[in-house]
Amino acid sequence: MTTSSKQPAKDTKTRIMDSAERAIVQSGYGAFSFRDIAEEIGIKSASVHYHYPTKGDLAVAVMTRFTDEFRALLPDPKLASIDPRAMLNGFIDGFKKKIVEQHNMSLCTMLTADKHLLPESVGEALAEFYEVKLSWLTQVFVRLNNLADDQARVKAGQLLASLHGASVLVQATGEVDWFEKALSLWR
Amino acid sequence: MTTSSKQPAKDTKTRIMDSAERAIVQSGYGAFSFRDIAEEIGIKSASVHYHYPTKGDLAVAVMTRFTDEFRALLPDPKLASIDPRAMLNGFIDGFKKKIVEQHNMSLCTMLTADKHLLPESVGEALAEFYEVKLSWLTQVFVRLNNLADDQARVKAGQLLASLHGASVLVQATGEVDWFEKALSLWR
DNA sequence: TTTTATCTACCTAGTGATAGATAGGTAAAA
DNA sequence: TTTTACCTATCTATCACTAGGTAGATAAAA
Numbered sequence: 001m002t003t004s005s006k007q008p009a010k011d012t013k014t015r016i017m018d019s020a021e022r023a024i025v026q027s028g029y030g031a032f033s034f035r036d037i038a039e040e041i042g043i044k045s046a047s048v049h050y051h052y053p054t055k056g057d058l059a060v061a062v063m064t065r066f067t068d069e070f071r072a073l074l075p076d077p078k079l080a081s082i083d084p085r086a087m088l089n090g091f092i093d094g095f096k097k098k099i100v101e102q103h104n105m106s107l108c109t110m111l112t113a114d115k116h117l118l119p120e121s122v123g124e125a126l127a128e129f130y131e132v133k134l135s136w137l138t139q140v141f142v143r144l145n146n147l148a149d150d151q152a153r154v155k156a157g158q159l160l161a162s163l164h165g166a167s168v169l170v171q172a173t174g175e176v177d178w179f180e181k182a183l184s185l186w187r
Numbered sequence: 188m189t190t191s192s193k194q195p196a197k198d199t200k201t202r203i204m205d206s207a208e209r210a211i212v213q214s215g216y217g218a219f220s221f222r223d224i225a226e227e228i229g230i231k232s233a234s235v236h237y238h239y240p241t242k243g244d245l246a247v248a249v250m251t252r253f254t255d256e257f258r259a260l261l262p263d264p265k266l267a268s269i270d271p272r273a274m275l276n277g278f279i280d281g282f283k284k285k286i287v288e289q290h291n292m293s294l295c296t297m298l299t300a301d302k303h304l305l306p307e308s309v310g311e312a313l314a315e316f317y318e319v320k321l322s323w324l325t326q327v328f329v330r331l332n333n334l335a336d337d338q339a340r341v342k343a344g345q346l347l348a349s350l351h352g353a354s355v356l357v358q359a360t361g362e363v364d365w366f367e368k369a370l371s372l373w374r
Numbered sequence: 375t376t377t378t379a380t381c382t383a384c385c386t387a388g389t390g391a392t393a394g395a396t397a398g399g400t401a402a403a404a
Numbered sequence: 405t406t407t408t409a410c411c412t413a414t415c416t417a418t419c420a421c422t423a424g425g426t427a428g429a430t431a432a433a434a
Contacts, residue, residue: 030215034419046421112359157369162352168299168300168355169347169348181341222392230411231411233395233411236395241394
Protein backbone atom coordinates (compact mmCIF):
# COMPACT_ATOMS: atom_id res chain seq x y z
CA MET A 1 0.00 0.00 0.00
CA THR A 2 2.67 2.44 0.99
CA THR A 3 5.01 1.04 -1.67
CA SER A 4 5.55 4.02 -3.95
CA SER A 5 2.17 4.43 -5.58
CA LYS A 6 3.75 7.57 -7.05
CA GLN A 7 6.02 5.54 -9.37
CA PRO A 8 3.83 4.43 -12.30
CA ALA A 9 5.90 1.43 -13.41
CA LYS A 10 8.32 3.22 -15.78
CA ASP A 11 8.24 6.80 -16.84
CA THR A 12 8.05 7.77 -20.49
CA LYS A 13 11.59 9.13 -20.69
CA THR A 14 12.96 5.79 -19.55
CA ARG A 15 10.81 3.86 -21.99
CA ILE A 16 11.98 6.13 -24.81
CA MET A 17 15.62 5.55 -23.88
CA ASP A 18 15.08 1.80 -23.62
CA SER A 19 13.57 1.71 -27.07
CA ALA A 20 16.23 3.97 -28.57
CA GLU A 21 19.05 1.95 -27.08
CA ARG A 22 17.65 -1.25 -28.47
CA ALA A 23 17.16 0.34 -31.88
CA ILE A 24 20.68 1.81 -32.04
CA VAL A 25 22.23 -1.47 -30.98
CA GLN A 26 20.24 -3.28 -33.61
CA SER A 27 20.44 -0.95 -36.57
CA GLY A 28 22.71 1.97 -35.83
CA TYR A 29 22.22 5.68 -35.37
CA GLY A 30 21.04 6.41 -38.90
CA ALA A 31 18.40 3.74 -38.92
CA PHE A 32 16.46 4.44 -35.78
CA SER A 33 13.65 6.93 -35.99
CA PHE A 34 11.43 8.90 -33.67
CA ARG A 35 8.44 7.36 -35.41
CA ASP A 36 9.53 3.81 -34.70
CA ILE A 37 10.24 4.59 -31.08
CA ALA A 38 6.93 6.40 -30.67
CA GLU A 39 5.04 3.50 -32.18
CA GLU A 40 6.84 0.98 -30.02
CA ILE A 41 5.95 2.67 -26.75
CA GLY A 42 2.50 3.78 -27.87
CA ILE A 43 2.74 7.56 -28.18
CA LYS A 44 3.19 9.92 -31.15
CA SER A 45 6.54 11.01 -32.53
CA ALA A 46 5.85 14.61 -31.57
CA SER A 47 5.65 13.51 -27.96
CA VAL A 48 9.07 11.93 -28.21
CA HIS A 49 10.36 15.31 -29.35
CA TYR A 50 8.74 16.81 -26.28
CA HIS A 51 11.01 14.72 -24.06
CA TYR A 52 14.10 14.80 -26.31
CA PRO A 53 14.03 17.76 -28.71
CA THR A 54 16.51 16.32 -31.22
CA LYS A 55 17.82 12.95 -32.22
CA GLY A 56 21.22 13.96 -30.89
CA ASP A 57 19.76 14.81 -27.49
CA LEU A 58 18.21 11.37 -27.29
CA ALA A 59 21.40 9.62 -28.34
CA VAL A 60 23.43 11.55 -25.78
CA ALA A 61 20.93 10.60 -23.08
CA VAL A 62 21.15 6.93 -24.05
CA MET A 63 24.92 6.96 -24.18
CA THR A 64 25.26 8.84 -20.90
CA ARG A 65 22.89 6.51 -19.10
CA PHE A 66 24.78 3.55 -20.52
CA THR A 67 28.12 4.93 -19.32
CA ASP A 68 26.76 5.63 -15.84
CA GLU A 69 25.24 2.17 -15.48
CA PHE A 70 28.45 0.66 -16.78
CA ARG A 71 30.62 2.62 -14.39
CA ALA A 72 28.42 1.60 -11.50
CA LEU A 73 28.98 -2.06 -12.29
CA LEU A 74 32.77 -1.83 -12.24
CA PRO A 75 34.41 -2.62 -8.91
CA ASP A 76 37.14 -0.34 -7.61
CA PRO A 77 40.30 -1.68 -9.29
CA LYS A 78 42.22 -1.18 -6.07
CA LEU A 79 39.80 -3.23 -4.00
CA ALA A 80 42.05 -5.78 -2.28
CA SER A 81 39.19 -8.21 -1.69
CA ILE A 82 38.82 -8.97 -5.40
CA ASP A 83 41.45 -10.72 -7.45
CA PRO A 84 42.35 -8.63 -10.52
CA ARG A 85 42.06 -11.78 -12.66
CA ALA A 86 38.46 -12.09 -11.53
CA MET A 87 37.86 -8.42 -12.33
CA LEU A 88 39.09 -9.00 -15.85
CA ASN A 89 36.92 -12.06 -16.32
CA GLY A 90 33.96 -10.17 -14.97
CA PHE A 91 34.57 -7.41 -17.49
CA ILE A 92 34.82 -9.88 -20.35
CA ASP A 93 31.72 -11.74 -19.21
CA GLY A 94 29.75 -8.52 -19.03
CA PHE A 95 30.69 -7.70 -22.60
CA LYS A 96 29.88 -11.22 -23.71
CA LYS A 97 26.48 -11.08 -22.12
CA LYS A 98 25.62 -7.90 -24.02
CA ILE A 99 26.74 -9.06 -27.43
CA VAL A 100 26.25 -12.80 -27.43
CA GLU A 101 23.02 -13.21 -25.49
CA GLN A 102 21.35 -10.17 -27.00
CA HIS A 103 22.72 -11.24 -30.35
CA ASN A 104 24.03 -7.93 -31.66
CA MET A 105 26.97 -5.59 -31.48
CA SER A 106 27.55 -3.30 -28.54
CA LEU A 107 26.06 0.16 -28.33
CA CYS A 108 29.45 1.84 -28.55
CA THR A 109 30.64 -0.23 -31.52
CA MET A 110 27.51 0.71 -33.43
CA LEU A 111 27.83 4.39 -32.63
CA THR A 112 31.52 4.29 -33.50
CA ALA A 113 30.70 2.87 -36.91
CA ASP A 114 28.23 5.70 -37.43
CA LYS A 115 30.58 8.34 -36.09
CA HIS A 116 30.50 10.40 -39.28
CA LEU A 117 26.74 10.87 -38.83
CA LEU A 118 26.79 11.82 -35.17
CA PRO A 119 26.30 15.28 -33.73
CA GLU A 120 29.44 16.31 -31.90
CA SER A 121 27.78 15.93 -28.51
CA VAL A 122 27.16 12.23 -29.13
CA GLY A 123 30.76 11.76 -30.22
CA GLU A 124 31.90 13.27 -26.97
CA ALA A 125 29.67 11.02 -24.89
CA LEU A 126 31.08 8.10 -26.85
CA ALA A 127 34.69 9.13 -26.29
CA GLU A 128 34.03 9.41 -22.58
CA PHE A 129 32.75 5.86 -22.48
CA TYR A 130 35.92 4.53 -24.09
CA GLU A 131 38.00 6.47 -21.63
CA VAL A 132 36.07 4.95 -18.71
CA LYS A 133 36.79 1.47 -20.02
CA LEU A 134 40.43 2.14 -20.88
CA SER A 135 41.34 3.74 -17.58
CA TRP A 136 39.60 1.05 -15.53
CA LEU A 137 41.34 -1.74 -17.47
CA THR A 138 44.65 0.09 -17.15
CA GLN A 139 44.37 0.12 -13.39
CA VAL A 140 43.52 -3.56 -13.33
CA PHE A 141 46.55 -4.44 -15.48
CA VAL A 142 48.80 -2.34 -13.29
CA ARG A 143 47.79 -4.50 -10.36
CA LEU A 144 47.67 -7.79 -12.22
CA ASN A 145 51.01 -7.61 -14.01
CA ASN A 146 52.93 -5.02 -12.01
CA LEU A 147 53.22 -2.81 -15.05
CA ALA A 148 53.91 0.86 -15.50
CA ASP A 149 50.86 2.92 -16.37
CA ASP A 150 51.63 3.34 -20.05
CA GLN A 151 52.42 -0.35 -20.53
CA ALA A 152 49.22 -1.31 -18.75
CA ARG A 153 47.27 1.06 -20.96
CA VAL A 154 48.60 -0.69 -24.04
CA LYS A 155 47.34 -3.99 -22.68
CA ALA A 156 44.00 -2.37 -21.94
CA GLY A 157 43.79 -1.34 -25.58
CA GLN A 158 44.67 -4.83 -26.74
CA LEU A 159 41.93 -6.41 -24.66
CA LEU A 160 39.41 -3.80 -25.68
CA ALA A 161 40.27 -4.40 -29.34
CA SER A 162 39.83 -8.15 -28.86
CA LEU A 163 36.42 -7.60 -27.31
CA HIS A 164 35.13 -5.25 -29.98
CA GLY A 165 36.64 -7.31 -32.75
CA ALA A 166 35.07 -10.45 -31.31
CA SER A 167 31.66 -8.82 -31.49
CA VAL A 168 32.29 -7.99 -35.14
CA LEU A 169 33.23 -11.60 -35.85
CA VAL A 170 30.16 -12.94 -34.07
CA GLN A 171 27.86 -10.57 -35.89
CA ALA A 172 29.42 -11.19 -39.30
CA THR A 173 29.50 -14.96 -39.13
CA GLY A 174 26.51 -15.59 -36.93
CA GLU A 175 28.63 -18.04 -34.95
CA VAL A 176 28.64 -17.08 -31.28
CA ASP A 177 31.52 -19.48 -30.61
CA TRP A 178 33.87 -16.92 -32.11
CA PHE A 179 33.56 -14.83 -28.99
CA GLU A 180 35.21 -17.33 -26.68
CA LYS A 181 37.70 -18.31 -29.36
CA ALA A 182 38.77 -14.72 -29.92
CA LEU A 183 38.98 -14.10 -26.19
CA SER A 184 40.77 -17.33 -25.22
CA LEU A 185 44.02 -15.35 -25.23
CA TRP A 186 42.81 -13.51 -22.15
CA ARG A 187 41.26 -16.19 -19.97
CA MET B 188 49.51 4.03 -78.73
CA THR B 189 48.25 0.50 -78.83
CA THR B 190 47.55 0.61 -75.11
CA SER B 191 43.84 -0.14 -74.85
CA SER B 192 42.20 2.82 -76.54
CA LYS B 193 38.98 0.90 -75.76
CA GLN B 194 39.31 1.71 -72.08
CA PRO B 195 38.18 5.35 -71.72
CA ALA B 196 39.99 6.06 -68.48
CA LYS B 197 37.43 4.34 -66.21
CA ASP B 198 34.03 3.07 -67.14
CA THR B 199 30.95 4.29 -65.36
CA LYS B 200 30.30 1.06 -63.50
CA THR B 201 33.74 1.26 -61.95
CA ARG B 202 33.35 4.88 -61.02
CA ILE B 203 30.00 4.09 -59.38
CA MET B 204 31.57 1.29 -57.38
CA ASP B 205 34.50 3.48 -56.36
CA SER B 206 32.16 6.15 -55.12
CA ALA B 207 29.88 3.67 -53.36
CA GLU B 208 32.78 1.95 -51.63
CA ARG B 209 34.13 5.24 -50.35
CA ALA B 210 30.68 6.24 -49.12
CA ILE B 211 30.00 2.95 -47.35
CA VAL B 212 33.37 3.00 -45.66
CA GLN B 213 32.80 6.54 -44.52
CA SER B 214 29.18 6.46 -43.42
CA GLY B 215 27.77 2.96 -43.68
CA TYR B 216 25.18 1.25 -45.80
CA GLY B 217 22.22 3.30 -44.67
CA ALA B 218 23.83 6.65 -45.28
CA PHE B 219 24.99 6.38 -48.85
CA SER B 220 22.55 7.33 -51.55
CA PHE B 221 22.19 6.95 -55.30
CA ARG B 222 21.83 10.71 -55.51
CA ASP B 223 25.15 11.40 -53.80
CA ILE B 224 26.96 8.89 -55.95
CA ALA B 225 25.37 10.25 -59.11
CA GLU B 226 26.35 13.79 -58.23
CA GLU B 227 29.89 12.80 -57.39
CA ILE B 228 30.55 11.16 -60.73
CA GLY B 229 28.51 13.62 -62.76
CA ILE B 230 25.46 11.65 -63.90
CA LYS B 231 21.85 11.42 -62.72
CA SER B 232 20.64 9.04 -60.04
CA ALA B 233 18.37 7.29 -62.55
CA SER B 234 21.48 6.40 -64.52
CA VAL B 235 23.02 4.76 -61.49
CA HIS B 236 19.90 2.61 -61.27
CA TYR B 237 20.49 1.68 -64.91
CA HIS B 238 23.82 0.10 -63.99
CA TYR B 239 22.79 -1.25 -60.58
CA PRO B 240 19.01 -1.66 -60.34
CA THR B 241 18.88 -1.70 -56.55
CA LYS B 242 20.99 -0.53 -53.67
CA GLY B 243 21.58 -4.15 -52.73
CA ASP B 244 22.90 -4.96 -56.21
CA LEU B 245 25.39 -2.14 -55.94
CA ALA B 246 26.52 -3.17 -52.47
CA VAL B 247 27.01 -6.77 -53.56
CA ALA B 248 29.08 -5.59 -56.52
CA VAL B 249 31.25 -3.46 -54.26
CA MET B 250 31.73 -6.24 -51.73
CA THR B 251 32.46 -8.85 -54.39
CA ARG B 252 35.02 -6.66 -56.12
CA PHE B 253 36.62 -5.95 -52.77
CA THR B 254 36.88 -9.65 -51.96
CA ASP B 255 38.37 -10.47 -55.36
CA GLU B 256 40.96 -7.70 -55.15
CA PHE B 257 41.78 -8.76 -51.62
CA ARG B 258 42.19 -12.39 -52.55
CA ALA B 259 44.45 -11.44 -55.42
CA LEU B 260 46.78 -9.63 -53.05
CA LEU B 261 47.24 -12.59 -50.71
CA PRO B 262 50.23 -14.79 -51.46
CA ASP B 263 49.79 -18.54 -51.48
CA PRO B 264 50.20 -19.51 -47.81
CA LYS B 265 52.22 -22.54 -48.86
CA LEU B 266 54.71 -20.54 -50.90
CA ALA B 267 58.07 -21.62 -49.49
CA SER B 268 59.82 -18.50 -50.69
CA ILE B 269 57.95 -16.29 -48.26
CA ASP B 270 58.35 -16.49 -44.50
CA PRO B 271 54.94 -16.95 -42.82
CA ARG B 272 55.89 -14.24 -40.32
CA ALA B 273 56.27 -11.85 -43.25
CA MET B 274 52.92 -12.95 -44.64
CA LEU B 275 51.28 -12.11 -41.33
CA ASN B 276 52.94 -8.72 -41.17
CA GLY B 277 51.93 -8.04 -44.73
CA PHE B 278 48.33 -8.87 -43.85
CA ILE B 279 48.38 -6.58 -40.84
CA ASP B 280 50.04 -3.79 -42.79
CA GLY B 281 47.45 -4.05 -45.53
CA PHE B 282 44.68 -3.68 -42.97
CA LYS B 283 46.48 -0.80 -41.31
CA LYS B 284 46.87 1.03 -44.58
CA LYS B 285 43.15 0.82 -45.21
CA ILE B 286 42.00 2.01 -41.83
CA VAL B 287 44.74 4.29 -40.58
CA GLU B 288 45.82 6.11 -43.71
CA GLN B 289 42.30 6.42 -45.12
CA HIS B 290 41.14 7.34 -41.64
CA ASN B 291 38.03 5.22 -41.39
CA MET B 292 36.85 1.76 -40.55
CA SER B 293 37.08 -1.08 -43.02
CA LEU B 294 34.39 -1.84 -45.56
CA CYS B 295 33.50 -5.12 -43.92
CA THR B 296 33.34 -3.70 -40.39
CA MET B 297 30.95 -1.03 -41.59
CA LEU B 298 28.73 -3.49 -43.42
CA THR B 299 28.80 -5.84 -40.44
CA ALA B 300 27.57 -3.06 -38.20
CA ASP B 301 24.72 -2.43 -40.63
CA LYS B 302 23.95 -6.11 -41.07
CA HIS B 303 20.35 -5.77 -39.93
CA LEU B 304 19.71 -3.36 -42.81
CA LEU B 305 21.34 -5.41 -45.53
CA PRO B 306 19.57 -7.44 -48.19
CA GLU B 307 20.44 -11.08 -47.74
CA SER B 308 22.65 -11.09 -50.82
CA VAL B 309 24.96 -8.50 -49.31
CA GLY B 310 25.16 -10.46 -46.09
CA GLU B 311 26.27 -13.49 -48.06
CA ALA B 312 28.96 -11.55 -49.92
CA LEU B 313 30.12 -10.29 -46.54
CA ALA B 314 30.27 -13.74 -45.00
CA GLU B 315 32.33 -14.97 -47.93
CA PHE B 316 34.87 -12.23 -47.36
CA TYR B 317 35.33 -13.24 -43.73
CA GLU B 318 35.76 -16.84 -44.78
CA VAL B 319 38.49 -15.84 -47.26
CA LYS B 320 40.39 -14.04 -44.51
CA LEU B 321 39.89 -16.74 -41.91
CA SER B 322 40.97 -19.62 -44.09
CA TRP B 323 44.03 -17.80 -45.40
CA LEU B 324 45.14 -16.85 -41.89
CA THR B 325 44.49 -20.40 -40.72
CA GLN B 326 46.86 -21.79 -43.32
CA VAL B 327 49.52 -19.26 -42.37
CA PHE B 328 49.27 -20.17 -38.68
CA VAL B 329 49.45 -23.87 -39.50
CA ARG B 330 52.80 -23.21 -41.14
CA LEU B 331 54.06 -20.66 -38.64
CA ASN B 332 53.27 -22.49 -35.43
CA ASN B 333 52.92 -26.09 -36.54
CA LEU B 334 49.35 -26.17 -35.35
CA ALA B 335 46.44 -28.40 -36.14
CA ASP B 336 43.85 -26.82 -38.42
CA ASP B 337 41.30 -26.09 -35.73
CA GLN B 338 43.86 -24.59 -33.37
CA ALA B 339 45.22 -22.42 -36.16
CA ARG B 340 41.73 -21.26 -36.99
CA VAL B 341 41.25 -20.08 -33.43
CA LYS B 342 44.41 -18.01 -33.73
CA ALA B 343 43.15 -16.65 -37.03
CA GLY B 344 40.00 -15.51 -35.27
CA GLN B 345 42.02 -13.89 -32.50
CA LEU B 346 44.10 -11.89 -34.95
CA LEU B 347 41.10 -10.91 -37.00
CA ALA B 348 39.35 -9.72 -33.85
CA SER B 349 42.38 -7.66 -32.88
CA LEU B 350 42.44 -6.04 -36.30
CA HIS B 351 38.78 -5.17 -36.40
CA GLY B 352 38.77 -4.07 -32.78
CA ALA B 353 41.79 -1.90 -33.40
CA SER B 354 39.94 -0.11 -36.18
CA VAL B 355 37.06 0.53 -33.78
CA LEU B 356 39.45 1.97 -31.20
CA VAL B 357 41.14 4.21 -33.76
CA GLN B 358 37.84 5.48 -35.07
CA ALA B 359 36.35 6.05 -31.62
CA THR B 360 39.31 7.88 -30.08
CA GLY B 361 40.74 9.51 -33.18
CA GLU B 362 44.17 8.36 -32.04
CA VAL B 363 45.80 6.30 -34.79
CA ASP B 364 48.48 5.09 -32.36
CA TRP B 365 45.95 2.66 -30.96
CA PHE B 366 46.34 0.51 -34.04
CA GLU B 367 49.96 -0.42 -33.40
CA LYS B 368 49.35 -0.65 -29.67
CA ALA B 369 46.47 -3.07 -30.11
CA LEU B 370 48.43 -5.10 -32.65
CA SER B 371 51.74 -5.19 -30.75
CA LEU B 372 50.74 -8.62 -29.49
CA TRP B 373 51.15 -9.96 -33.01
CA ARG B 374 54.30 -8.36 -34.31
C1' DT C 375 -14.19 27.96 -2.05
C1' DT C 376 -13.87 29.44 -6.29
C1' DT C 377 -11.21 31.51 -9.88
C1' DT C 378 -7.05 32.23 -12.46
C1' DA C 379 -2.68 30.89 -14.03
C1' DT C 380 0.80 27.72 -14.98
C1' DC C 381 2.78 23.31 -16.07
C1' DT C 382 3.01 18.56 -17.90
C1' DA C 383 2.38 15.31 -21.27
C1' DC C 384 0.39 14.31 -24.76
C1' DC C 385 -2.13 15.27 -29.39
C1' DT C 386 -3.21 16.68 -34.71
C1' DA C 387 -1.45 18.40 -38.64
C1' DG C 388 1.91 19.91 -41.16
C1' DT C 389 6.78 21.59 -42.99
C1' DG C 390 10.66 20.81 -46.28
C1' DA C 391 14.14 17.54 -47.33
C1' DT C 392 15.56 13.30 -48.94
C1' DA C 393 15.23 8.40 -49.86
C1' DG C 394 14.93 4.40 -53.48
C1' DA C 395 12.85 3.47 -57.47
C1' DT C 396 10.27 3.93 -62.10
C1' DA C 397 8.30 5.45 -66.67
C1' DG C 398 9.33 7.05 -70.76
C1' DG C 399 12.26 9.73 -73.94
C1' DT C 400 16.70 10.68 -76.74
C1' DA C 401 20.83 10.23 -79.27
C1' DA C 402 24.49 7.60 -80.71
C1' DA C 403 26.68 3.29 -81.53
C1' DA C 404 26.54 -1.56 -83.23
C1' DT D 405 16.93 -1.83 -86.21
C1' DT D 406 18.17 -2.93 -81.85
C1' DT D 407 20.95 -1.94 -77.89
C1' DT D 408 23.46 1.05 -74.87
C1' DA D 409 23.85 4.76 -71.84
C1' DC D 410 22.24 8.34 -70.53
C1' DC D 411 18.36 11.89 -69.62
C1' DT D 412 13.86 14.47 -67.50
C1' DA D 413 10.29 14.12 -64.59
C1' DT D 414 7.93 12.05 -61.18
C1' DC D 415 6.13 8.68 -57.54
C1' DT D 416 5.59 7.18 -52.96
C1' DA D 417 7.55 6.68 -48.52
C1' DT D 418 9.97 8.27 -44.76
C1' DC D 419 12.84 11.40 -42.29
C1' DA D 420 13.64 15.04 -38.32
C1' DC D 421 11.36 18.61 -36.66
C1' DT D 422 7.70 22.33 -35.46
C1' DA D 423 3.44 25.00 -34.60
C1' DG D 424 -0.32 25.13 -32.08
C1' DG D 425 -3.87 22.97 -29.34
C1' DT D 426 -5.91 20.35 -25.25
C1' DA D 427 -7.01 17.54 -21.02
C1' DG D 428 -5.72 17.17 -16.49
C1' DA D 429 -3.03 18.22 -12.43
C1' DT D 430 -1.24 21.75 -9.21
C1' DA D 431 -1.17 25.84 -6.86
C1' DA D 432 -1.55 30.48 -5.77
C1' DA D 433 -4.88 34.45 -5.57
C1' DA D 434 -9.53 36.31 -4.82
